[in-house]
Amino acid sequence: MIFKNSKKHGYKLVSIFILGISIFIFNSCKNNSKVENRKVGTSEQKDISEIVSEVDFESLFSLEDNRDFSIALYEILANRYEKNPDSMNQIEWNLFLSMNLENAGQSGTILTFLEEWFPEQREQVILSLTEIGAIKSAATIKLAVALLPKDGTSFFKNATKSSERLMLTFDSTFSDYPDGSMPDLYRTYAEKHRDKFY
Structure with a gap:
């Protein structure tokens, strides 16, 4: 100037x-x-669809974003489950159940998983959540499972106003990610057991 x-x-x-x-x-x-x-x-770098279609675990673990990693891994596991559930090892099973429970909680309620998608895996999903490090989530789901009828009938068939409020609280608590980012937990657990993916 x-x-x-x-x-x-x-x-x-x-x-x-x-x-x-x-x-x-x-x-x-x-x-x-x-x-x-x-x-x-x-x-x-391969995109998610290529990684999934080729079941390319090497490229999967090269993804930097944990959300992308989780999406791709879920798709791979879902495809494997559809073809043959028995082909999944325990590490994959823990991730698959935890991911499905998260999906149910975010898209509807945890009851969708517990009563419709995987009613026979109610106890196992608690163990799976614990295994991946989602300790608070596991504790919440354990409380929710305790409210479910032992005979396999619908929760709402004999639910009281008090039990409904409790279930709503458990659903909200789980959906608020009490253990932090689930994709981060999935990635950490998968990396720890990387040799189990092939």
Whole structure:
């Protein structure tokens, strides 16, 4: 600004202008180079659909985002379950049940899992949650299971207002992620047992 009306320092304005243009061009080239590098890196990494269709565990474990990792892993396990549930080992089973319970809690209620999807796995899912490190979630589901009829009938068939309020509380508690991010827990557990995925 101090050079605006000064002919004496006019050459400094030109020099600064040229320097500014040079820096701008240099940074633009450098940023473009970074963008190109990111594009190359992205193109070399398989997307989730490819990882799932190819059951590519090496690429699965190379994913940086734990949410992407969890989505891909769930799809792989779901496909394996549909083809042959007995082909899943205990590590995969723990993850699969925990993921399904989370899905039920987020899309509806935990009763969807406990009474419709996997009623025969009520006790096992408590153990599975404990195994992956979701201790508070496991404790909540244990309380919810204790409210369910022993004869396998619907919870709401003989539920009281008090038991309904309790179930609603357990459902809300579980869905609020008391143990933190579930994708993080899935990833940590899977990494710990990486040799079990093949």
